Every structure is written in C-alpha cells, then in structure tokens.
Amino acid sequence: MTQFFEPYMKPEFISWLFLNLGKIIGILIGARILIQLGRGMIERLFAQSMRSRLFGEAKRLETLKVLSLSIVTYGIYFMVILMVLGVLGVNTASIIASAGIVGLAVGFGAQSLVKDVITGFFMIFENYFTVGDYIQAAGVGGIVEEMGLRTTTIRDWAGELHIIPNSQITIVTNFSRGKSRALVDVRISYKEDIDRAIEVLQKEADQVAKEFKETIVEAPRVLGVQDLGSSEVLIRVIAFTQALEQWPLERELRKRLKGALDQAGIEIPSPAAKVVY
Structure with missing residues (x-):
C-alpha cells in the first residue's frame, strides 16, 4: 500500500498538483466572471430593446433572451472543459478534431434535427408567433x-x-395579430319584411356595441341579404374585435339577435319535414 502511494507523495507531484489545481480554480473563477458579464450584457441589451421595441414584441424578446443566455452559458462551459483538460495534459486538439469528424458523421444522420433547429431559430428571430398566440400550423x-x-x-x-x-411548420396562420372578424348569419322567413328585420337587427347590434366597447374594434353592422335559401332569407352581420375576442362576441350576438327577432315577432324558419305516404 505504501508503495502505491509513494509516487504521489513526492514533492514534484505535490507541486504539480497544487499548481494545476490553482490553474483549474482560476479557470473556474474566470468562467464564472465571464458568465456573469455575458448575462449582464444580454440582460441590458434586451432591457433596452424592450423599452424601444427595437426587435419586436415583449414575448419574442423574452424567448430570444433565454436562448442567448443558454448559448453564452454553454459556450463558456465548453471552453472551460477544454481548458481544464489542457491543464491536465490531455491533447485537446485531437479531441476537437475527433469531435469535428464525429459531428460530420452525426450531421449526415441528423439532417432533420438540424433542419428543426434552423427553422426554429428563424421562427423565433422573425417573430412568426410567440407563446400565448392562437395559431394554425x-x-x-x-x-x-x-x-x-x-x-x-x-x-x-x-x-x-x-x-x-x-x-x-411550413405555413403559419396567426389569429392573435391585429383585429379579428366576428360573423353571424341570421335567417328569417320569406314572408317577413326584410327592411324591418334589418332595422331590428341593427338596433340590437348597436346595443351590443355599447356593452362590449372594450373588446370591439369596429361596431357590428348588418350588411344585408347574403343568400336566398330554400325556405329562408339569410342576413349577415359582421364586426371586428380585438384578437381572439370574436368568438365570445359571436355567441353574444346570436343570443341577442335571436331575442330581438322574437320580441319583434319576426319568424325564424325551422326545417320542414316532408312526409311521403
């Protein structure tokens, strides 16, 4: 046992150990400082961009900031590993060369992964959509x-x-950008007065506009007769709302317009069943 530890008890080895240990500690401290400086610079850059809206919306900036912090952190970690291995006498040049060859081989077998990453980067950078958006993709x-x-x-x-x-993701439809359209079709019987029905519908639509003014961008308008069906006249009502608010408004309009027609005595036709004897 004593013979096993004897080489490690020599002054030369102890001197080499403490010297290299000091270098490694210095590298770790330097890496810690670099990470803090890098994170601080990124935080200040994106804080300034957030105020000036230089690169886009807040959610996209937050995503880019997290991505930038990860790249800086892991890049410094990689350099630290190489430097520590160099201090310990490992030939890092051969490791880098081997990593390049392995990376080339992996690249041929992981083209879809590379394509995913490249596409993801440009989607984030060009602000196709952000977290919280309603999209079709x-x-x-x-x-x-x-x-x-x-x-x-x-x-x-x-x-x-x-x-x-x-x-x-080749085509993205983003429903959270700009205003959204609310569309409601109302059917009335052929025997009803169309002008009177339009007047009743518009009066109720104006009342809805007053109650939902915080979410409505353009007040509901009765466009007129949209179609002549087999047993009904179709009248179309449209409005424009803030993003993603069109569906609640459509539901409210259907309920209120139906009530207004009932109160005015205007018939909404129901499908007629044909009985064959």
Missing part, C-alpha cells in the same frame, strides 16, 4: 404553450397537447 390549431429551437408545443381547444417538429 402543421394541421393543428391551438394556443402556443412553448416554442424552442427543435419543437413547438400547441394545445388545442380539446385540451390535447401537440408537439410539432419545427421543420414541419
């Missing part, structure tokens, strides 16, 4: 819960969670 519609470099997570109205590789 890759045949799925719902609220964006998470977006990363490789995948985007969308939860639909049924509560189902869809994890989509970014490379599969």
